[in-house]
Amino acid sequence: MERCMTKFGVFYPKRFWFELFKLDFEIYYQQHSEYQLPMNKHQFHDSGIVDEGLSDETGSIEDDSKQKENYSDENDTPKKPNQSYLEIIAEAILKAPDRMMQLYEIYNYFQRKYRYFAEDVNKSWKNSVRHNLSLNDCFVKAGRGTNGKGHYWRIHELAEREFEQGRFRRRRYRQQMRQLQMHTQTYDTQSMSSFYPPTSYYMCSPPPSYHSIYQTPNNSSENHSISPLESSTTMPNFCMTPTTPNSYPLYDPYSSSYYTTSYQQQQHHHPMALSYASPNESASF
DNA sequence: TTCTGTGTTTACTTGCT
DNA sequence: AGCAAGTAAACACAGAA
Numbered sequence: 001m002e003r004c005m006t007k008f009g010v011f012y013p014k015r016f017w018f019e020l021f022k023l024d025f026e027i028y029y030q031q032h033s034e035y036q037l038p039m040n041k042h043q044f045h046d047s048g049i050v051d052e053g054l055s056d057e058t059g060s061i062e063d064d065s066k067q068k069e070n071y072s073d074e075n076d077t078p079k080k081p082n083q084s085y086l087e088i089i090a091e092a093i094l095k096a097p098d099r100m101m102q103l104y105e106i107y108n109y110f111q112r113k114y115r116y117f118a119e120d121v122n123k124s125w126k127n128s129v130r131h132n133l134s135l136n137d138c139f140v141k142a143g144r145g146t147n148g149k150g151h152y153w154r155i156h157e158l159a160e161r162e163f164e165q166g167r168f169r170r171r172r173y174r175q176q177m178r179q180l181q182m183h184t185q186t187y188d189t190q191s192m193s194s195f196y197p198p199t200s201y202y203m204c205s206p207p208p209s210y211h212s213i214y215q216t217p218n219n220s221s222e223n224h225s226i227s228p229l230e231s232s233t234t235m236p237n238f239c240m241t242p243t244t245p246n247s248y249p250l251y252d253p254y255s256s257s258y259y260t261t262s263y264q265q266q267q268h269h270h271p272m273a274l275s276y277a278s279p280n281e282s283a284s285f
Numbered sequence: 286t287t288c289t290g291t292g293t294t295t296a297c298t299t300g301c302t
Numbered sequence: 303a304g305c306a307a308g309t310a311a312a313c314a315c316a317g318a319a
Binding site: 101104133145149 | 289290291292293301
Binding site for chain 1: 308
């Protein structure tokens with residue numbers, strides 16, 4: 001008999017999960033009708049997870065034989081996934097049609113993919129997700145969400161390339177720079193060069209479909225003419241991006257100019273102020 | 286005003302090299 | 303020892319109720 005068991009001993013038919021998640025995705029794609037293609041492309045398993053890329057790994061909702069291997073004890077408590085938070089977040093965002101996701105969508109992805117997260121009652125993992133988004137410079141904000149809560153998150157272009165190649169690394173340039181700034185009064189750009197990526201990396205602009213989908217009502221007048229190609233090849237490393245729906249100042253952690261600007265702005269303040277200056281705040285002139 | 290979700294940061298622990 | 307990753311917690315902010 002096909003069924004799923006939670007750690008509370010409650011049985012749910014697999015069909016329940018299938019319908020639940022299918023509905024979730026259907027609502028999403030109905031709201032974004034241009035993504036009917038991906039909807040058809042990503043076939044749902046009876047397990048209730050999207051076919052493409054959603055591996056039936058630890059704790060995911062899957063067939064009974066596999067489940068037995070993925071439970072750590074006789075209470076059928078899901079094992080913690082082997083994938084790191086960073087990997088799962090990156091995977092989720094890369095699978096999104098526009099390669100952008102809001103926090104709640106990322107949560108949903110975690111819960112869809114791993115039973116461990118779906119059944120974790122204390123929700124501490126959500127804190128970890130937020131922590132990872134904030135801490136890792138590979139995740140950048142891409143404008144306010146349409147529901148008024150939070151931002152869209154996307155992956156930095158440079159990191160995106162690495163992720164696509166299966167290289168997931170944590171980047172904490174911000175913190176490292178801040179620590180260095182706290183401990184050194186003299187600022188020597190040359191000595192910081194090891195923190196900087198090649199200057200040829202730019203912020204990528206949102207995909208062409210971005211405006212039609214995510215444009216917010218109060219910024220409809222902001223119609224920008226920079227094409228994706230143009231922006232991706234000519235935009236400076238650090239800019240008030242004209243390509244996001246509400247001109248959200250894109251923060252480029254990979255850009256040397258970010259740190260230069262940030263430091264120049266902040267060096268007039270008390271050094272302790274650095275520890276609470278977020279990149280975006282620093283970027284807002 | 287309060288509540289809730291979100292975002293940022295720090296401190297600490299654990300495991301690996 | 304140093305680093306990466308995970309966890310916990312505090313705090314601030316924005317929007318909704």
